[in-house]
Amino acid sequence: MLKACFGNTRQLILGISAKLGLVWEIGKPEADVVVIGSGIAGLCCAGLLSRYQQDVLVLESHSLPGGAAHSFEKKGYKFDSGPSLFSGFQSRGPQANPLAQVLDALVATGRLWFLWDLEKYGSLDAAREWRKLLVYMFAEWYKPGCSLEYPIHGTGAVVDALVRGLQKFGGRISFKSHVEIIVVENGRAVGVKLRSGQFVRAKKAVVSNASMWDTLDLLPKEVIANRIKMTPQCESFMHLHLGFDAEGISEDLKIHHIVVNDWERGVDTDQNVVLISIPSVLSPDLAPPGKHVLHAYMPGTKPFGLWEGLDRKTAEYKELKAKRSEVLWRAVECAVGPGFDHEKCEVKLVGTPLTHQRFLRRNRGTYGPAIQAGKGTFPRHSTPFPQLYCCGDSTFPGIGVPAVAASGAVVTNSLVSMSQHSKLLDAVGI
Known part of the structure; x- marks a missing residue:
């Protein structure tokens, strides 16, 4: 693993x-x-x-x-x-994010486009030196403790x-x-x-x-x-949303985790890869004081056919949901570490491909076209x-x-x- x-x-x-x-x-x-x-x-x-x-x-x-x-x-x-x-989440340069560009057009984000201003109002040497510094800083991204962006x-x-x-x-x-x-x-x-x-x-x-x-x-x-x-469809999702007490949990808990059970099986196979985010690590307002909020999911690898035609109120559906979500619980225990007890979770929400289809109104709960x-x-x-x-x-x-x-x-x-x-x-x- x-x-x-x-x-x-x-x-x-x-x-x-x-x-x-x-x-x-x-x-x-x-x-x-x-x-x-x-x-x-x-x-x-x-x-x-x-x-x-x-x-x-x-x-x-x-x-x-x-x-x-x-x-x-x-x-x-x-x-x-x-x-x-x-x-x-930058809106300038070769790695510009279209969403950031739309936000620039619609709302004041409060950011200063330093390099753009430097090129417009400063000297060519100043802009050139700044670019060199950016190259150096980008190399730091690959070192331990690398960072990704998350919206507060x-x-x-x-x-x-x-x-x-x-x-x-x-x-x-x-x-x-x-x-x-x-x-x-x-x-x-x-x-x-x-x-x-x-x-x-x-x-x-x-x-x-x-x-x-x-x-x-x-x-x-x-x-x-x-x-x-x-057009073939990507598969669907299973979700696990949890709210739990932070007492006994490591203070060094990170926000994003990936758990791969078996690399030999491939990252797109069923029941093998779980993505986990604990955003309250960075944005405590997402949970009550002293608590954490967590979302774990299997990304577009869940076959809808296993669930098609099932009635969400039946024992058959509930048993399948419990069985197929076990891999999510194991991944969460691995990511959060000692101190986590799923029995003490204050909120436990398990979502299946039928849940994905119902609430997001997605045909067969699909992630999108498999092109x-x-x-x-x-x-x-x-x-x-x-x-x-x-x-x-x-x-x-x-x-x-x-x-x-x-x-x-x-x-x-x-x-x-x-x-x-x-x-x-x-x-x-x-």
């Missing part, structure tokens, strides 16, 4: 997660652009469109924003439901920042607004119909942040999308229907937080002029 820990994580402060003004009523039942889903991609797309002075309405089926990146609270513990490992106040703080940016520029977001149908008239997407029966008109475009399979289910039944039906690098390409953002676009992990450039943020930005810039795009780049200094 191999256990790797990423410690001393550099703290990325996005500001305190504000209490958002959650909207439960749609208000005006039309917009220039209607965005289905408030995942990272959908929020990036909607926020940027709002900055471009488009009238935007985001329709979210859940009661919380964020999609697969949403956060939730249980007994005073605040949990990340999805991504918690961030590697690089949790991944939910990133989502909250995107929602604040959307609302800052006049965009709207409505929760518990489940889209049942994308309405197509004369071959063109003209709006959506909600489960409540209400029609919401989109004057310029409908953007789906749902997966390709879930988007297909929203279209008229006569639509046959062979490529979507033939191998060099052997296929992710679909583009336009569709055969004029005015219907897609963003998120089913579109180029693919799966992951930076990739889906980029997909949202691509759709945005497909709906505005080049001059508008250029002005925004100048405004944020990119």
Whole structure:
């Protein structure tokens, strides 16, 4: 068994997660652009469109924003439901993160772009010396005690920042607004119909942040999308969310851990790799005083077929859930070390592929399209229907937080002029 820990994580402060003004009523039942889903991609797309002075309405089926990146609270513990490992959050240079660039455009992050300012206002020698120093410092990253970035106040703080940016520029977001149908008239997407029966008109475009399979289910039944039906899916997840007392736990506990049971089996095999994050190590406000919050999961390696058709209320389901989660518990014991007792956990939440499917509204609980690098390409953002676009992990450039943020930005810039795009780049200094 191999256990790797990423410690001393550099703290990325996005500001305190504000209490958002959650909207439960749609208000005006039309917009220039209607965005289905408030995942990272959908929020990036909607926020940027709002900055471009488009009238935007985001329709979210859940009661919380964020999609697969949403956060939730249980007994005073605040949990990340999805991504918690961030590697690089700069918005400049060859390693620029598209999400950071969107945040630059939507919210004031309080960061100074020192090198950019140095090149603009200083001498060439000053900028050259600074670059040399950066090269030296980057080499330190590979030494023991290396650091990765994590958003203080949790991944939910990133989502909250995107929602604040959307609302800052006049965009709207409505929760518990489940889209049942994308309405197509004369071959063109003209709006959506909600489960409540209400029609919401989109004057310029409908953007789906749902997966390709879930988007297909929203279209008229006569639509046959062979490529979507033939695209293989990544497997699903199992999750373990815990809240426990920090008494007796090492004070040197690290935030990120990877437990690999058997390298010979490969990192993409079932029941072999567990990722663990304990964000309260860096952001104590995510748990009650003297407590820790933990999220462990098996990343896209859980076969949905084992669970398909099971009733969550049956003994069969509960027995399978207990059996298949044992590897998660063992990994947590390995990562947290002596002092951890799962019997004393104040919160124990085990999520299965059915849980993943239900709460995230992901077809078969999938992680996304299983497209191998060099052997296929992710679909583009336009569709055969004029005015219907897609963003998120089913579109180029693919799966992951930076990739889906980029997909949202691509759709945005497909709906505005080049001059508008250029002005925004100048405004944020990119």
